[in-house]
Amino acid sequence: MFELDLRSRAPIYEQLAEKVKELIIHNVLKPDQQLPAVRVLAGELTINPNTIQKAYRELENRGYIYSVPGKGSFVKPAETGINVIRLQDLEKELEKIVTEMLYLGVRPQEIITRIKRQLSKSADKGGPHHD
Template identity: 60%
Template sequence: MFELDLRSRKPIYEQLVDKLKELIINEILKPDEQLPSVRTLAQELTINPNTIQKAYRELETQGFIYSQQGKGSFVNPNNESRDAGKVNSIKTELEKLILEALYLGVKAEELIQLIENLNASKGGGDSND
């Protein structure tokens, strides 16, 4: 499915959360698709099942997945992860990163072009304004 960098300073569960969010956002994992079981994924990645469970809990808290007792975890089709608080949080973080990029000498035109390229490749997003 994917690989984790065991030498990274970033905790393994955070890497796992980021990878799964990327797969969900890019629609590689489809709505209501079942995720691998904790045990299966732990064996596949050769990491502790508790680490997988922690990542799944975090994804559920963020609204990317949901769990059904006895059945497993599934990709959330309701887009609960797009709530207003999350959007505002992302905008705030983006603002900080853009200001840092401008400070480091990245031209505004480059940033605009990057956004346009990402928007074109993703097919655009819904406007919440």
């Protein structure tokens, strides 16, 4: 279910958290859907349960999942508590990327075009689910 690079400088728990986050964002993992149990996923990925646990804890701290002792870990619906700080971080990252693209010679019009293409591509898959 997940492909991890054990040689990467990025920690395993961070890679895993990133993968799960992407599945949530792309709506592959639906709200309130149960995630694989830490021991099960540990067995499948041949990774220590503690490492899985660390990834899940990180995802919980960032507001993407919630865990219930005895029951399991589940995808947290996006509506509850929109993360303003995370949006500011994304804004800064976006700024960096656009600036570097300009530096590398990409024309402004080209940047706009690509983003619009991306927007129409993501619209149907993982768009927001406002009530």
